[in-house]
Amino acid sequence: MAKTVLVVEDNELNLKLFCDLLRAHGFAVEPVRDGREAVARAREVTPDLIVMDIQMPHVTGYELILELKQDEALRHIPIMAVTAYAGREDEERIRAAGANAYVSKPITLARFMAAVSQLV
Template sequence: MAKKVLVVEDNDLNRKLFCDLLRAHDFEPEPLSDGREALKTAKAKTPDLIIMDIQMPHVSGLDLIGALKKDAGLKAIPIMAVTAYAAKGDEERIRDAGAESYVSKPISVVKFIEEVRALI
């Protein structure tokens, strides 16, 4: 059975790219464009992995990672953070929030899939 991956990404092109890559490698993506729905969707779908954009309108990916890790039913789900705004110290802040992995945009297709496989 295919592993489920919740893809929380507000950018349509990035979300489609991530989902297409996941499908091509036999994962079952669950796309989500609005981060405000991430907790509810994660509880309903119980994904094997969450891919989380950091810079989104309405809610920060960092705040969502923290909220997911504080939820007893969700904290064991690994989170791979993706962001285009990779400044010095960002990776440390993202990992401190609870993300197990960090990939900067533009993504390397090979690295993206390697990270997904390493986390599931």
């Protein structure tokens, strides 16, 4: 059975890229365009991994990570942040919030998939 990845990304092109790439590598994908829907969707599908942008409208990736990690049913799910924030302090802040991995944009396919493989 395919592992399921919840992809939270407000940019349509990035969402399509991440979903297509994951599907091409045999993953089942659940796309979410709005961080406000991510926790409810995660509860519905209980994904094996959550891939998310950090800079989103309405709910930041930091807020979303904290909410997911405070939820008893979801805190065990690894989170991979994919973001244009590329500074060392940004990575430290993202990991401190609870993300298990960090990939900066623009992504390389090999780095993206290597990070996914380490988490599932």
